[in-house]
Amino acid sequence: xxxxxxxxxxxxxxxxxxxxxxxxxxxxxxxxxxxxxxxxxxxxxxxxxxxxxxxxxxxxxxxxxxxxxxxxxxxxxxxxxxxxxxxxxxxxxxxxxxxxxxxxxxxxxxxxxxxxxxxxxxxxxxxxxxxxxxxxxxxxxxxxxxxxxxxxxxxxxxxxxxxxxxxxxxxxxxxxxxxxxxxxxxxxxxxxxxxxxxxxxxxxxxxxxxxxxxxxxxxxxxxxxxxxxxxxxxxxxxxxxxxxxxxxxxxxxxxxxxxxxxxxxxxxxxxxxxxxxxxxxxxxxxxxxxxxxxxxxxxxxxxxxxxxxxxxx
Numbered sequence: 347x348x349x350x351x352x353x354x355x356x357x358x359x360x361x362x363x364x365x366x367x368x369x370x371x372x373x374x375x376x377x378x379x380x381x382x383x384x385x386x387x388x389x390x391x392x393x394x395x396x397x398x399x400x401x402x403x404x405x406x407x408x409x410x411x412x413x414x415x416x417x418x419x420x421x422x423x424x425x426x427x428x429x430x431x432x433x434x435x436x437x438x439x440x441x442x443x444x445x446x447x448x449x450x451x452x453x454x455x456x457x458x459x460x461x462x463x464x465x466x467x468x469x470x471x472x473x474x475x476x477x478x479x480x481x482x483x484x485x486x487x488x489x490x491x492x493x494x495x496x497x498x499x500x501x502x503x504x505x506x507x508x509x510x511x512x513x514x515x516x517x518x519x520x521x522x523x524x525x526x527x528x529x530x531x532x533x534x535x536x537x538x539x540x541x542x543x544x545x546x547x548x549x550x551x552x553x554x555x556x557x558x559x560x561x562x563x564x565x566x567x568x569x570x571x572x573x574x575x576x577x578x579x580x581x582x583x584x585x586x587x588x589x590x591x592x593x594x595x596x597x598x599x600x601x602x603x604x605x606x607x608x609x610x611x612x613x614x615x616x617x618x619x620x621x622x623x624x625x626x627x628x629x630x631x632x633x634x635x636x637x638x639x640x641x642x643x644x645x646x647x648x649x650x651x652x653x654x655x656x657x658x659x
Contacts, residue, residue, distance in 0.1 A: 362597075362598060362599050362600050363599075363600060365598055365599050365604065366600060366601075368604075369599065369603075369605070369607075369608065370603065370604050370607065373604075373607060373608070373611065373624055374624070376620065377619075377620045377621040377624055379621075381619060381621035382622075382624060382625050385621055385622040385626075386629070388575070389573055389574050389625065389626075389629065390572075390573040390574075391573070393569070393572065393573040394573040394629070394633075397566065397569055397570055397573075398566075398630075398634075398637065399637060401562065401563075401566045402634070402637045402638060403641075404562060405562065405563075406434075406437070406638075408559055408562070409433060409559060410426065410429045410430045410433045411426065411429075411555070412552070412555045412556060412559060413429050413432070413433065413473075414426050414429050415551065415552065416469055416470075416472070416552060417461075417469060419548045419551060419552065420540070420544075420548070422459075422461055424455070424459060428458070428459070431645055431648070431649070432451050432454045432455060432458075433451065434642060434645025434646075434648075435450075435454065435645045435646050435649055436448075436450035436451050436454065436642075437638050437639075437642035437645070438638075438639065438642035438643075448470045448473070448474065449467075449470075451466075451470065452466040452467050452470055468538070468539060468540035469540055471538075471540065471541075472541060472544060472548075473552070475513070475541060476552045476553055476556055478513070479510065479513055479549075479553065480553055480560060481560060481588040482506045482509050482513075482588075483510065483553075483557075484557070484560060484561075484564075484584055484585075484588045485503070485506045485585050485588050485589065486506050486507060486510070487584065488581050488582070488583075488585035488588075489502070489503040489506075489585055492581055499585065502585070502589065517541055517542075520538060520541050520542040560587070560588060560591070563591070564583050564584050564587045567586075567587050568580050570626075570630070571614070571617075571626060574618070574622055574625060574626040574629075575618065575622065576614065576617045576618045576622070576623075577617065578614065578617050585613075586609075586613040586614070589609060589613065590606060590609045590610060590613070592609075593606055593608065594606040601631060601635060602631070606627060606631055607624055607627035607631070610623050610624075610626065610627040611623050611624060614626075
């Protein structure tokens with residue numbers, strides 16, 4: 347019996363959830379459930395809850411500003427209020443996957459502003475490249491400040507250094523050769539033009555803003571884990587948190603469920619029990635999901651009355 351296209355799409359949509367469920371089941375089978383429940387009961391929610399609420403709003407407003415800076419760097423002036431709408435209404439998609447949220451921003455900006463989808467996609471691809479380079483540089487910087495590096499951390503250090511060199515070589519190759527014939531022949535590679543056209547100043551300014559964004563996550567983790575009885579050095583977190591980001595953005599499960607917890611279990615294992623780490627990981631993912639939803643719904647509700655600077659509606 348052949349599957350219809352609708353059935354295939356439904357299976358594709360279910361697969362990430364099945365993967366997340368399978369990963370989490372494995373983790374829960376591997377730990378003592380009684381200790382997990384005890385960790386939840388003993389957690390200092392009076393510390394964690396105000397912290398996560400503050401940072402949820404900080405991350406939303408600060409990343410919206412980062413996107414304004416991105417577009418302004420390439421002479422596209424989108425008001426901050428408009429970018430709040432773009433980020434706000436795509437927040438629900440971002441909950442599923444960070445890259446999916448950025449893709450939705452491209453569609454929103456095309457609809458409400460005079461910027462083509464190719465141009466916007468290119469800018470957001472540049473944004474993701476700078477994100478990756480920022481996280482890699484943060485990992486390298488964190489490794490530099492560690493008192494000693496385990497075999498695993500040394501491996502991560504050398505891999506990060508290799509990624510940085512490859513990225514730099516790729517960008518230099520684009521700038522030096524131009525690849526004009528390839529761009530003309532393959533229109534889908536149009537988004538790479540932004541990487542070629544971007545100046546060192548464009549990279550540096552966005553790097554500073556994205557560095558501030560990711561550094562705020564390290565600060566959050568530094569205080570948040572204490573609510574679960576963990577005391578993890580700041581410079582260790584400056585290595586671990588970017589790697590947790592990478593794990594969470596692997597598009598195999600929705601919202602990084604399972605991959606985030608797996609990364610935490612691996613990197614935090616010297617600071618607490620698996621049950622306690624998993625309790626923190628589940629509270630972290632759940633609180634992000636629950637507290638980001640109202641922001642998304644608020645802007646979706648406001649969308650009917652929204653009028654962008656160049657709105658087509």
